[in-house]
Amino acid sequence: MNIAGNRRALRVSALALAMGVVVVAGCKRDGETAAPAAPVETAAEPAAPTVAADAPVELRDVIETSPQAVVGISYPPDIARYPGLAKALAGYADSARAELQQAVDGLGNDKPTMPYELSLSFEKVLETPQLVVVTADGSRYTGGAHGEPLVARFVWLPEQQQMLTADKLVADAKGWKAISDYVADQLRERVATRLSGDELEPAQMQESLRNASRMIADGTGPSADNFSQFQPLTGADGHIAAIRFVFPPYQVGPYSDGTQTVDVPAAVLVPHVAQDVAGLFARG
Incomplete structure (x- = not known):
């Protein structure tokens, strides 16, 4: 087994020991439409500050447990050196957590027979000057016979600072x-x-x-x-x-x-x- 494989095995083992079971989810939030600005004769108000595409993104592993849900997320340790890629991973994980939270909110004060679960592991499987490839594998459980698998791949082009999509x-x-x-x-x-x-x-x-x-x-x-x-x-x-x-x-x-x-x-x-x-x- 290579170094990346050992690292992944250690992280998955740690999550399993901490949580017992791990499973995953993904969703997107609906966008909000901004109200049109009132016309003015003077110069327009400055736009709200936005995060630059190359701004650093801090990714931290997550282990959370509650009577209603269990969450486990792990990231490659050095992926922040590619801010655009790190931002994409963070967005994917945030969507997965939002999907799980939506299901938990639907429970109200009820406690599920088995805790809802989210498990997501990002692994860097290739890194060259031209290509960085990260896999995302996990599952989500919000009731039913089994969890729903979650599978994604991210192909980053460092020289172009953009994702290679299909x-x-x-x-x-x-x-x-x-x-x-x-x-x-x-x-x-x-x-x-x-x-x-x-x-x-x-x-x-x-x-x-x-x-x-x-x-x-x-x-x-x-x-x-x-x-x-x-x-x-x-x-x-x-x-x-x-x-x-x-x-x-x-x-x-x-x-x-x-x-x-x-x-x-x-x-x-x-x-x-x-x-x-x-x-x-x-x-x-």
């Missing part, structure tokens, strides 16, 4: 069609291999394949939205050798299949990536 990664619809076809083929082959070992009757096998293929087709349609969670995998030269696309439970399979991933090699991606990020990729 809509900036691939240039056009033709590119997403090529990626969609590749990913769907990999997922279907994976399902067929698994089902072949289940000793199903031919009719059962065909029905299971049809159902799986339907979910895969729905979850891998050729659009940026379906491929929004991804992380680059680099070769020895630091260039991107593949992109690992990440699919949370329910997107391309049932909950029991868990989070699924497909690695798409640079050879498939390079003809379709946007020009301003093409230099990040390895070329055969």
Whole structure:
């Protein structure tokens, strides 16, 4: 296990000991519309101060317990050196906490049978002069049979001081069609291999394949939205050798299949990536 893996294991163990169980959530608050300012003939009032994009962001691990809820959040220790990325992580965690709090508020004075829970672990899995990649994995529990998984990936471009998102990664619809076809083929082959070992009757096998293929087709349609969670995998030269696309439970399979991933090699991606990020990729 590498250093990052050891660090993550220690943090997760500490959270488990402190809380017993950990689980996660995410939500967004509705924006508020400001009332229009009254017209004036003199110079406009100065705007309210805003936080600069490169202002330092302090991220601290969280362990909180109450009769109604348990919260555990952990961050990479040195991520503050990338303020824009740190701000994005903080925003994601704040949304997760707000979602949990909304559920807790709905309880009123009642106490749940099991405490509502939020567990979220951010891990830095790649750091080069061109790329910093952070994974976010966790779950939220607000009642029911099991928690709801929360899966996110953050790809930061230090030189451009911006996030690499799916809509900036691939240039056009033709590119997403090529990626969609590749990913769907990999997922279907994976399902067929698994089902072949289940000793199903031919009719059962065909029905299971049809159902799986339907979910895969729905979850891998050729659009940026379906491929929004991804992380680059680099070769020895630091260039991107593949992109690992990440699919949370329910997107391309049932909950029991868990989070699924497909690695798409640079050879498939390079003809379709946007020009301003093409230099990040390895070329055969």
